[in-house]
Amino acid sequence: MNALDSTHDPKRRAWVTSAHAPDSDFPIQNLPLGVFSREGGTPRGGVAIGDHVLDLRAALEAGLISGEAAEAAAEPSLNRLMAMGRAASRALRAAVSELLAEGNAAASQADAILVPMQAARMQLPCAIANFSDFMASRDHSWRLGARRDPVAPLPPAFDSLPVAYHSRASSVRVSGEPVVRPNGQWKRKDGVYFGPTEALDYELELAVWLAGENALGVPVPMSQAPERLFGYGLLNDWSARDVQRWEMPPLGPFLAKSLSTSVSPWIVTAEAMIPFEVPAAPRAEGVAPPLPYFDSDWNRTRGGLAIAMEVWLLTRRMRVEGSGPARLTATDFATMAWTPAQMVTHHASNGCNLLPGDLLGSGTCSGPTDEARACMAEIILTGPIELPNGETRRFLEDGDEVIFRGRAHAPGAVSIGFGECRAEILPAPPWPAG
Numbered sequence: 001m002n003a004l005d006s007t008h009d010p011k012r013r014a015w016v017t018s019a020h021a022p023d024s025d026f027p028i029q030n031l032p033l034g035v036f037s038r039e040g041g042t043p044r045g046g047v048a049i050g051d052h053v054l055d056l057r058a059a060l061e062a063g064l065i066s067g068e069a070a071e072a073a074a075e076p077s078l079n080r081l082m083a084m085g086r087a088a089s090r091a092l093r094a095a096v097s098e099l100l101a102e103g104n105a106a107a108s109q110a111d112a113i114l115v116p117m118q119a120a121r122m123q124l125p126c127a128i129a130n131f132s133d134f135m136a137s138r139d140h141s142w143r144l145g146a147r148r149d150p151v152a153p154l155p156p157a158f159d160s161l162p163v164a165y166h167s168r169a170s171s172v173r174v175s176g177e178p179v180v181r182p183n184g185q186w187k188r189k190d191g192v193y194f195g196p197t198e199a200l201d202y203e204l205e206l207a208v209w210l211a212g213e214n215a216l217g218v219p220v221p222m223s224q225a226p227e228r229l230f231g232y233g234l235l236n237d238w239s240a241r242d243v244q245r246w247e248m249p250p251l252g253p254f255l256a257k258s259l260s261t262s263v264s265p266w267i268v269t270a271e272a273m274i275p276f277e278v279p280a281a282p283r284a285e286g287v288a289p290p291l292p293y294f295d296s297d298w299n300r301t302r303g304g305l306a307i308a309m310e311v312w313l314l315t316r317r318m319r320v321e322g323s324g325p326a327r328l329t330a331t332d333f334a335t336m337a338w339t340p341a342q343m344v345t346h347h348a349s350n351g352c353n354l355l356p357g358d359l360l361g362s363g364t365c366s367g368p369t370d371e372a373r374a375c376m377a378e379i380i381l382t383g384p385i386e387l388p389n390g391e392t393r394r395f396l397e398d399g400d401e402v403i404f405r406g407r408a409h410a411p412g413a414v415s416i417g418f419g420e421c422r423a424e425i426l427p428a429p430p431w432p433a434g
C-alpha cells in the first residue's frame with residue numbers, strides 16, 4: 001500500500017493536451033473524482049483532466065473501462081466506491097490513467113467520453129453521511145485562544161488529542177452555490193439581540209473524505225487509519241463569530257457553523273496524494289508526544305500532506321472595476337499539529353462507526369506566519385484588512401465572494417491542484433412576520 005506506481009510517473013502525459021498546461025490543476029498524475037451533469041442530463045461520476053471531464057458512464061458504455069470499481073465510480077454518487085475501500089480506487093486510478101495516457105486508442109473517441117469543464121455542472125461528490133470538524137492547527141487555536149486567556153490560550157486537551165465537534169451534514173453545499181447571511185442571536189453592549197450576523201467569516205480547511213466502514217464498537221487503530229482515507233478537497237467552514245461567541249459555552253458551536261459549509265467538487269484521492277505525503281509536523285517545543293495509540297511509523301514518516309492553500313477575496317466593487325481578487329491567506333497543510341490518520345483513529349477510538357462518505361474538516365489551516373492566518377478573526381487581531389483597491393474589511397460583506405485554492409507540491413513530482421471552492425455571500429433573508 002501507499003507505493004508510487006506508473007500513475008505517478010512525472011513523465012507520463014495525457015492525450016488531452018490541456019492537462020499539461022503549466023498552471024493546470026488536473027494533469028494526468030491527479031485524476032480527481034467528482035459527480036457532474038450536463039444540461040438536461042443525468043448525474044454521473046467523472047474524472048477531471050485538464051479543462052475537461054472524463055465521463056465515466058460514457059467510457060463504460062464505450063467499453064474503454066470495465067469492472068466493479070468503474071461501475072461504482074460512474075454512479076450519481078461516490079458512496080459505493082468509497083464503501084469498496086482503497087483497493088477499488090487504486091484499480092480505478094490505474095485504469096483511468098492508462099485510458100488517458102498518450103498513445104491510447106481512446107483518444108479517437110474523445111468526443112464521446114470528454115465533456116468541456118464549463119459544460120459540466122458539478123454536484124456534491126457523495127451523500128454525506130456525517131460531518132465532523134476538527135481543530136488541527138496550533139497557530140489558529142493559539143491566536144484566537146490568546147484573546148480569552150493569554151496565559152493558557154489552547155484548550156486543555158489540544159496537545160493530547162485532535163479536538164473536534166459534530167457539525168451538520170445537511171447544510172454542506174458544493175462550490176459555486178451562494179451562502180445566505182444567517183440570522184442569529186448574540187450579546188451586544190445594549191443587550192441580547194437577534195438579526196443578521198455582523199461577523200461572517202471564512203475558515204480555510206482541508207476536507208477529508210472517508211472510505212470503508214468500521215462496525216459500531218470496533219475502533220480503527222493507526223495501522224488501519226490510512227486505508228480509511230479516501231481523498232481530500234477544500235472546505236469552507238463559514239462561521240458567524242458573534243453568534244459563535246454567545247452560543248458556544250459549554251456545549252460548543254451550533255448555529256454559528258451549521259448555516260452552510262462549502263466544499264470543492266473534486267476529490268483528490270489518497271492515491272494521487274502519495275507523492276505529497278510528508279512527515280507529521282514536529283511537536284511544538286516542550287510538548288510531549290501524544291499517547292502511543294496516536295503513533296505509527298507511517299504517520300511519523302508520511303502522515304502529513306504538503307498542500308499550499310490560499311484564500312482570495314473578490315468584492316462586489318472589484319467585480320465592477322474588473323480587477324482580480326485579492327489574496328488574504330497563504331498557508332500549508334504540512335504545519336498542522338494533527339494528521340488525517342490521527343483524526344480517524346481519534347474519531348473511532350470510542351468505537352464510533354465511521355461510514356463511507358463521512359466528511360471530516362481539518363479545522364482552520366493557519367500556520368505560524370501572518371500571511372498564514374486562515375480566517376478573518378485571526379487577521380483582524382492586528383487591525384482591519386486593507387484591500388489593494390482601498391476597501392477595508394473586518395468580516396465579510398454581502399456580495400463578497402471567497403475563493404479557496406490548493407496545490408500539492410513535492411520535489412520531483414508533478415504538482416497537482418484541488419480546483420476551487422468558492423461562494424458569494426447573499427443578504428440575510430427578512431425574518432418571517434408573525
Ligand code: CA
Pocket residue numbers: 133134203205237361363364
Ligand atoms: Ca472549523
